[in-house]
Amino acid sequence: MAILIAKKVTKQFGGLVALDRLDLEIQERSIHSIIGPNGAGKTTFFNCVTGFYRPEEGEILFNNHSLVGLPPDKIVRLGISRTYQNIRLFPNLTAMENVLVGLHGHLKSNFFGIVIKSSFTKREEAEAAEEARNLLRFVNLSGKGDFLAKNLPYGDQRKLEIARALASKPKLLLLDEPTAGMNPKETQDMMDFIQRLRDELGITILLIEHQMKVVMGISETVTVLDYGEKIAEGSPGEIQRNPRVIEAYLGRGSAEEVAAA
Amino acid sequence: MRKNSPTSKGILSSLKIGLKTGLVGAILTVLLSLIGMVEAFSQRYIIHEVISMGHTLLLLSGYFIADRAARRSISKGKSLALLNSLISGFLSSGSLILLIFLGAFVNLRSVFINASPVLYQLLLFGEEIRTGVLLLFFVGGVVGFFSGLLYLLTGWIKKLTLIPLGSILIAGVLQDLLRPTLAAWGPLSILSEWIFTANGLSISGAIVLGVSISIGSLLWSFKGKSLQRGIKSLSGSKRKIFTYAGFLTLVFLLLVLPHLLGLFLSEVLTIVGLYILLGLGLNIVVGYAGLLDLGYVAFFAIGAYTTAILTSQELGFFHFTFWSALPIAILMGIFSGVLLGIPVLKMRGDYLAIATLGFGEIIRILVLSDFLRPWLGGAQGIGKIPKASIGSFEFARPQEIYYLILAGCLLVVFISLRLKDSRIGRAWMAMREDEDVAQAMGINLVSTKLLAFATGAGFSALSGAIFASKLGSVYPHSFNVMISINVVCLIIVGGMGSIPGVMVGAFALVGLPELLREFAEYRLLVYGAALVVMMLLKPEGLWPEAIRRRELHEEPGEKLSNDSTQGTSGS
Amino acid sequence: MLHKIRERVTPTDLIMWLIGTCLLFLMIWGSIATIKGGTYSIHHWFDFVIFGLAQGSIYALIAMGYTMVYGVLRMINFAHSEVFMSGPYTAYYFAAAFYSSGLLDRQPILCLMIIFLVAMSTSSGIAFLLERVAYRPLRTAPRLIPLITAIGASFFLQYVFRGLFGSGFQAYPVVKILEGEWRFGEFRLLKFQVIVILAAALLLAALYSFIQRTKVGKAIRAVSEDKETAYLMGIDVDRMISTTFVIGGLAAGAAGVLYALMFKQVHFFMGFIPGIKAFTAAVLGGIGNIPGAMLGGIFLGLIESIGPSLFLDGLGIIAPYQLKDAIAFTMLVLVLIFRPTGILGERLAVKKA
Secondary structure, eight states: OEEEEEEEEEEEETTEEEEEEEEEEEETTOEEEEEOSTTSSHHHHHHHHTTSSOOSEEEEEETTEEOTTOOHHHHHHHTEEEOOSSOOOOTTSBHHHHHHHHTGGGOOOOHHHHHHTOHHHHHHHHHHHHHHHHHHHHTTOTTOTTSBGGGSOHHHHHHHHHHHHHHTOOSEEEEESTTTTOOHHHHHHHHHHHHHHHHHHOOEEEEEOOOHHHHHHHOSEEEEEETTEEEEEEOHHHHHHOHHHHHHHHOTTHHHHHHHO | OTTHHHHHHHHHHHHHHHHHHHHHHHHHHHHHHHTTHHHHHTTSEEETTTEEHHHHHHHHHHHHHHHHHHHHHGGGOHHHHHHHHHHHHHHHHHHHHHHHHHHHHSOGGGTSTTOOHHHHHHHTTTSOHHHHHHHHHHHHHHHHHHHHHHHHOOHHHHHHHHHHHHHHHHHHHTHHHHHHHHHTSTHHHHHHHHHBOSSSBOHHHHHHHHHHHHHHHHHHHHHHHHHHHHHHHSOHHHHHHHHHHHHHHHHHHHHHHHHHHHHHHHHHHHHHHHHHHHHHHHIIIIIITOOOOSOTHHHHHHHHHHHHHHHOTTTOSOOOOHHHHHHHHHHHHHHHHHHHHGGGTTOOHHHHHHHHHHHHHHHHHHHHSSTTHHHHOGGGOBOOOOOEEETTEEEOSHHHHHHHHHHHHHHHHHHHHHHHTSHHHHHHHHHHHOHHHHHHTTOOHHHHHHHHHHHHHHHHHHHHHHHHHHHSOBOGGGGOHHHHHHHHHHHHHHOTTOHHHHHHHHIIIIIHHHHTGGGHHHHHHHHHHHHHHHHHHOTTOSSOOHHHHHHHHSOOOOOOOOOOOTTSSOO | OHHHHHHHOOHHHHHHHHHHHHHHHHHHHHHHHHHHHTOSOHHHHHHHHHHHHHHHHHHHHHHHHHHHHHHHHOSOOTTHHHHHHHHHHHHHHHHHHHHHHTHHHHSHHHHHHHHHHHHHHHHHHHHHHHIIIIIGGGTTSOTHHHHHHHHHHHHHHHHHHHHHHOSSOEEOOOOGGGOSEEEETTEEEEHHHHHHHHHHHHHHHHHHHHHHHSHHHHHHHHHHHOHHHHHHTTOOHHHHHHHHHHHHHHHHHHHHHHHHHHHTEEOTTTTHHHHHHHHHHHHHHOTTOHHHHHHHHHHHHHHHHHHIIIIIGGGTOSSGGGGHHHHHHHHHHHHHHHOTTOSSOOOOOOOOO
């Protein structure tokens, strides 16, 4: 069953068409990758799904619920969460606080409850702290909860960002180049981790990735974008053999140019 | 020859540091003299009949300039550092000599109003010109050399020089605070009479103070560590007793404070208290939520005017008591916080700052106008606002109003602390750090922002209501944009988002200038210079948030710059 | 279709449109009532417009400094109002000396040139030092920090001038050739206002062509577009930022002399109000946008001089002139709400994600 369906999504910036009538279906509990050259519209699609951009045309359905026009905070409450290409943590908050912010939508305490510290608030805060600690443990960051996010090493920042995204209890997780800047060992760990997310937590994963090893290694379905259009879709094996994909990545006749140079 | 020239060139170029820094010193000392600070400050003595604050000011600027020269040239070697500080010292006093000579030939006074003969006399230490000039030059050199030497010295010699000198200086500057306070303590009053004269410390008092403080600091450096360790090694229950004892002492001190301080200082304390209230409110808006609000004074005004309209007998519209008007004033503040918050919801950064500044001004101008005069009193304001009272106890004098403000501060601190470590506080801080991501984490920006505006405005209105009752009247001129700017500054000087920081900031920026009232003319000058220097040297504030402070002392981990803006377009 | 509209319009939008419509309605109603009431003749309106233009062109000159500095540093140079004050204040001593020696009457053009020269160089010198001492070390600091130093520097400069020269008003000497008026039938033009408008227009045109045509101007524009790229292209970013401050100072110094000649006095606090107004003008025009700042200044000047009589008089408000600043700030807030990037500002793609 498809958890996310995009129908003819179009997004323009001035004259530039970033997404051109894009159709996409993401199956529940799958790992689905979107690849394509720089400027193909991958992150734009993420931004349309999470409500940062409003597509000019088309429809995006999440569990049969339309997302177009909803603000980001409503969308995350429906169960879609994301990470960012260039890590965007809350740099001056601690790792723990970052994760707790992720839990925000699931906490109910109001102003007066907080000021008088009602028993409900007390319990809720304790539970939230416990849950945040569990999440930090899940991403192997236990013990680092008191560090400011900006002072964590790069790899830990990536993990923390995922922990924060998981805190909102998503059904669909959008990962934007999670292995960017990682060495082969870290990349392998991240791949294992993404598979664990799906297998243990049952979260559907939508992935933007540049490293073909990762894409081919873990995804069930791969969608290739070029100039905002879908040019191919299929299993990793099919994509690798698709002539249009090769052309999009290397350019027409580029083989001769390389030889000449 | 060839071998020598680079080194001599090297020496020359390293002397440049001294020359350059000295030039800054030269400008500084001349400026201090010409704007009249030296003359005004020499009215007051640090040590009676020995050294005035005016001279101290010049000596201190010479000292810091020479210290800077030494600091910047230490990499070139110790003797060069010393030489550089000596040069800058000479330059700092040399410029004053130039000023004196210039003043002898040209009537500088027609342009620079403070270039008076009195100033020249002060600069010449009261001597006739030849000896005076030599003395001045000599003093400059000595200060430069002394400063360089102190910079090079380390360990207890440096401490034993700086601590007594510093404590004498502080005691001299704060004499108006210390003398009446000590005088109120029965037996200590004899001590204070002996240490202080009517103007400045007595010589013997200064010596005793310096010596006893150095002995104290020596003892502390030997025994202090073991004492601290002793407290830390105490068992849990015993430590709890210590904490409770400390807490009780604090409460007791806060309760008796106005009786120790006397009328004038209590008045200062109430002003500081009102600013703390304002600061804590704005701290939520700026420090937590990151919304730079420069029209914050509007809510202060709304609180004050609501109280005035509801209670003033002069207007006679209503006859509320202070206590029944207070909740309405706070509600009005909250309501207007939301109302003025709605239009600026989508603005960020500087646009928000300027729009809120506009709101603040609009409200002040409306209040000031003749158009609304029948209701708001126009420029004459509203008078005859009754004092707050409980039973027959009336909060009339500063010592009594202090308790009202104290209660307000405690309440607001309590609420701030509770909010900070809660779902709401985290939402505010997330919004401050990155608004878009915060929204994508499920935070409703509209309600979260409005809640911040409303909370801040409520605190501000509370402060305004107390202000109205304290003064007994309200005028539009009390609510100009300078108050907003002052409050923003005290938050940032104290340390953004830090509650103790707000208090420290209020004492430093509001309390201290009140204490040095007779130098009121130079208050904002010093205030401005202090803000600049503070931001250049210690931008995190005087008392930053605990976490930030801890992190600053840790070895920072691998840092990642987050300011690249890739990903705006699709990839 | 309907549900799409419902999703787009939030309650807050609705409230804002409501407020905006109410204000617009009040403005129109007030204007009609005023014109019907006929308190003011056509000559009054003509005077208002000319005065507004003169005042507005001074705002425009000051606003240049704000908008250019905002362009290169993305900060409000709060101390720019003191850059504005310092020039005419220093030049006052020259003007006073010329006046007492009688030179001002004999060689008015020469004297005015010297006065302008002194004012412009003082203002630009102070702007240069300001950037060097207070802003340059803070290039990488969070944005609030340089704002605070700017406020601090502003106080400092004000009170240094007060300390050096005293706290009173200094009366600027009267330049005889600038006095008097021209009459065209029923209309009269104050010579002085015309000269202020012409001088400001000349300076603005010179500034604009400098920014547009010269190599330095191009470099400054490159720095405001993208500092890093400009640096990679071999532009000395620090020097361009300094140059920007100097140019802003030149414009502010000239504006200061015009202002001082217009109101015939200088005072250490004289920069504050025109400073805030000019900043408002810069925002109105779209901050960072140079023609926008000019337009914003003139617009603000006109609104301030015409607005109180036009909008408020008809509503039966007593002493409407007291509310001219309120009108200026209301304009500012309205523009910020309904066109946040200013009159001429481009609608930048909202930077998100």
